[in-house]
Amino acid sequence: MSGGPEIEQLIQLLARLPGLGPRSARRAVLHMIKKKEQLMLPLSAALDRAVAAVRTCEICGNVDTASPCSICSDPRRGESGILIVVEDVSDLWALERAGAGQVRYHVLGGVLSPLDGIGPDDLNLDSLARRAGDYSEIVLAMNATVDGQTTAHYITDRLGPGAKVTRLAHGVPIGGELDYLDEGTLSQALRARTQI
Amino acid sequence: MSGGPEIEQLIQLLARLPGLGPRSARRAVLHMIKKKEQLMLPLSAALDRAVAAVRTCEICGNVDTASPCSICSDPRRGESGILIVVEDVSDLWALERAGAGQVRYHVLGGVLSPLDGIGPDDLNLDSLARRAGDYSEIVLAMNATVDGQTTAHYITDRLGPGAKVTRLAHGVPIGGELDYLDEGTLSQALRARTQI
Ligand SMILES: [Zn+2]
Ligand SMILES: [Zn+2]
Numbered sequence: 539m540s541g542g543p544e545i546e547q548l549i550q551l552l553a554r555l556p557g558l559g560p561r562s563a564r565r566a567v568l569h570m571i572k573k574k575e576q577l578m579l580p581l582s583a584a585l586d587r588a589v590a591a592v593r594t595c596e597i598c599g600n601v602d603t604a605s606p607c608s609i610c611s612d613p614r615r616g617e618s619g620i621l622i623v624v625e626d627v628s629d630l631w632a633l634e635r636a637g638a639g640q641v642r643y644h645v646l647g648g649v650l651s652p653l654d655g656i657g658p659d660d661l662n663l664d665s666l667a668r669r670a671g672d673y674s675e676i677v678l679a680m681n682a683t684v685d686g687q688t689t690a691h692y693i694t695d696r697l698g699p700g701a702k703v704t705r706l707a708h709g710v711p712i713g714g715e716l717d718y719l720d721e722g723t724l725s726q727a728l729r730a731r732t733q734i
Numbered sequence: 735m736s737g738g739p740e741i742e743q744l745i746q747l748l749a750r751l752p753g754l755g756p757r758s759a760r761r762a763v764l765h766m767i768k769k770k771e772q773l774m775l776p777l778s779a780a781l782d783r784a785v786a787a788v789r790t791c792e793i794c795g796n797v798d799t800a801s802p803c804s805i806c807s808d809p810r811r812g813e814s815g816i817l818i819v820v821e822d823v824s825d826l827w828a829l830e831r832a833g834a835g836q837v838r839y840h841v842l843g844g845v846l847s848p849l850d851g852i853g854p855d856d857l858n859l860d861s862l863a864r865r866a867g868d869y870s871e872i873v874l875a876m877n878a879t880v881d882g883q884t885t886a887h888y889i890t891d892r893l894g895p896g897a898k899v900t901r902l903a904h905g906v907p908i909g910g911e912l913d914y915l916d917e918g919t920l921s922q923a924l925r926a927r928t929q930i
Contacts, residue, residue: 541827542799544787548780554773556765557758565913566751568824571788571797577750582785584744585778591740592767592774601767603738628764631737717761 545571597669599645599662601627615642619674623666623693625649625681628717633679636724641677644669649685650692661689663696670697677731678705681715704731741767793865795841795858797823811838815870819862819889821845821877824913829875832921837873840865845881846888857885859892866893873924874901877911 541549545567553563570578594600595607602608609615620641624630630643646661670676678693680686694703706727716724737745741763749759766774790796791803798804805811816837820826826839842857866872874889876882890899902923912920 541797542787542804544780544784544799545797548777548784551773551777551780555762557754557762562753564827565824566753567784568797568822568827569752571823574785574788577747578781578785578788581744581747582778582781584740584747585774585781588740588744588763589770589774589778591738592770601737601741601764603740608738626764627767628761631760631764 541567597665598630598643599627599647600630600643609642614640616672620677621669621673621675622677622679624679624716625686625689626717629679629681632717632719632721632724633728636721636728638725638728642673646689649680649683649689651685658692663693666693667696670701675702675704677728678703679716679728680705683715706731737763793861794826794839795823795843796826796839805838810836812868816873817865817869817871818873818875820875820912821882821885822913825875825877828913828915828917828920829924832917832924834921834924838869842885845876845879845885847881854888859889862889863892866897871898871900874899875912875924876901879911 549560549563549567552558552566553560555563558566570581591603593602593605593607595602595610596605597610598607600607600609604611618640620639621644622630622633622638622641623644623646624633625646625648627645630645633643644662644666646663646666648656648661650656650658650661676693676697678690680690690705697703707729719727745756745759745763748754748762749756751759754762766777787799789798789801789803791798791801791806793802793806796803796805800807814836816835817840818826818829818834818837819840819842820829821842821844823841826841829837829839840858840862842859842862844852844857846852846854846857872889872893874886876886886901893899903925915923
């Protein structure tokens with residue numbers, strides 16, 4: 539072990555982030571230390587600030603620094619009448635980057651997965667049922683996985699025939715995850731959404 | 735932009751670490767936020783502690799939480815009489831992981847590079863010349879790059895014929911960087927070092 543316990547612990551924690559392993563975490567920490575003033579100190583301060591500021595939106599489940607989040611508290615976002623249901627906050631952010639427009643979101647916090655023991659009560663489905671009546675269209679933007687599509691069917695059944703439920707257009711690759719798509723494909727898939 | 739300014743700033747700073755880009759930094763931050771108690775808070779605390787603790791060793795240039803570093807202040811490390819000269823702290827750590835043994839190090843802080851305007855005065859060469867007399871063997875463990883080998887020649891000339899100067903054995907791939915080598919190759923290259 540090199541660098542002392544404080545540095546070693548920082549490396550071990552960084553290595554738990556997606557996309558980083560032990561080796562890249564070590565490189566990242568050495569890079570930080572070399573750029574202590576320009577990078578390590580600002581990063582430390584930014585992380586402290588983010589820890590203090592981060593909130594989960596009580597309405598939609600988005601991650602922001604206020605609750606309700608900036609999307610839920612923006613009245614223009616309600617005018618389209620469109621509510622997009624996503625599995626995860628990363629999908630919400632991906633749709634925002636793709637220019638989804640003046641829409642609102644609902645973050646399920648996962649998908650139904652009997653194998654993993656994840657049932658309806660583990661997802662934000664009751665709050666979706668409560669919100670759905672305020673919107674003229676519910677866009678299901680689940681990942682194109684078996685569990686994602688199972689979840690979409692469950693929601694369609696639960697919301698009943700009174701709701702206009704659509705899904706993203708084909709274009710999302712089978713087995714693919716929204717967050718990895720290029721923004722053009724994702725934007726097109728949203729525009730060409732079809733009624734279920 | 736999603737997530738508020740504090741989160742956005744954290745993403746931008748993380749994206750400046752080697753191995754992370756804007757997309758992976760965003761995923762890393764969302765992962766952190768989801769695991770706020772288990773990961774984000776400990777990481778924030780670990781980074782604060784590392785910032786406060788980190789020191790550059792006044793003798794060898796290693797990064798540690800004390801100066802002189804744990805290697806320079808360990809008397810057993812001096813008994814072999816071997817001083818290994820490396821470009822960078824990451825190379826020192828790589829050699830330690832490879833089990834270099836009871837040796838000491840000298841971190842140059844780079845290599846001579848006329849194209850980049852890096853000359854002898856920009857590296858820790860004067861302090862190397864002062865330390866060299868205390869060691870029976872100076873192992874030059876530069877990267878197998880043109881600049882690395884130029885630097886090795888410069889050091890050999892500067893230390894003069896009185897010093898026993900060796901280099902790592904061939905086995906380091908041409909153009910390769912020490913920090914990316916597997917530990918077995920690196921360990922073997924060190925054992926089979928040859929006199930220059
Ligand atoms: Zn919200
Ligand atoms: Zn030292």
